[in-house]
Amino acid sequence: MEKASTVIDAGAVSIAMDYRKELMPDQGLMIQVYGKVEGEDTEILRFDCFDQDPHYHYGPMNHNVRLHMDKTTVHNPVGWTLGQIRHKLPTMIRRAGYDQLAEKVEANPISNSKMDEIDSVARDKSQNERRFVHHQMERLLEGDKIECGNIRFGLEYRELANDRGLAIHVLTDALGQEFELLAFDCFENGPHYHYGPRGQDVRIYWDTTTVPDTLRWTLDQFKAGNLRSMIERAGYPTVAAAVDENLIQEKMPQIEARSLELVALNNKPSASDGKKTKAQLIQELEALREQVAAL
Secondary structure, X not given: OOOOOEEEEEXXXXXXXXXXXXXXOOOEEEEEEEEEEOOEEEEEEEEEEEOOOOEEEEOOOOOOEEEEOOOOOOOOHHHHHHHHHHHHHHHHHHHOOOHXXXXXXXXXXXXXXXXXXXHHHHHHHHHHOOOOOOOOOOOOOOOOEEEEOOEEEEEXXXXXOOOEEEEEEEEEEXXXXXXXXXXXXXXXXXXXXXXXXXXXXXXXXXXXXXXXXXXXXXXXXXXXXXXXHHHXXXXXXXXXXXXXXXHHHHHHHHHHHHHHHHHHHOOOOOOOOOOOOHHHHHHHHHHHHHHHHHO
């Protein structure tokens, strides 16, 4: 791992920090402890204070012991990490395999004022450099928000510079404004979905080998009653607890029909080729399913 871009000189060691937002299923602040070993700037410890999988490394450049933080007991990985650096740094450096550097830190510990600076920078980066997504829903047509008790579904066919497809937004109202809980971007090239786009933004890309029809997969999750648990995972347990599952199932035929209709309307074949679109084939398949079910 390369040294982070924000570096604070703390005497015998330096503290390097970067907010990592390129990890699509995860994000968070990376804090590295560097020191001179045989004249070389060496990564001694690394703390990956991620939302989903917070962990830390002893000696990333030698034996690289990786340990996980328990999210149940370590409620704030950044705060926990700063506490270890403030109070247990020499001990952790020794475990990483650098006894001589640990002695230097004991002889010249990080001052309280310098530690306060490190603390301030770390918390600022952690709070202000987060990745989040605010879908504007510019192409959502009037009437394509379907109310379901304390949540609603927004159906929108999105056209991007290099991708396109149906998006299903799961929305609620909070603090006087509409808030997105989940988003399912059933795109042609890079289909993915978001847990808490405006919060942790856990973004998961579908494996289209195992899930070739991402819209069907999404609708099937709603039908199977998985929406409540997905909203809870997104970080909104109060909203999840109030979800009216019976009402959602009542609305599913409308949600499904309009979703397929939007795909069909935006995938009409040209008059010259006469070929059926994927959306039309999906509709025909759905019709056949209904006929078979009626037998």
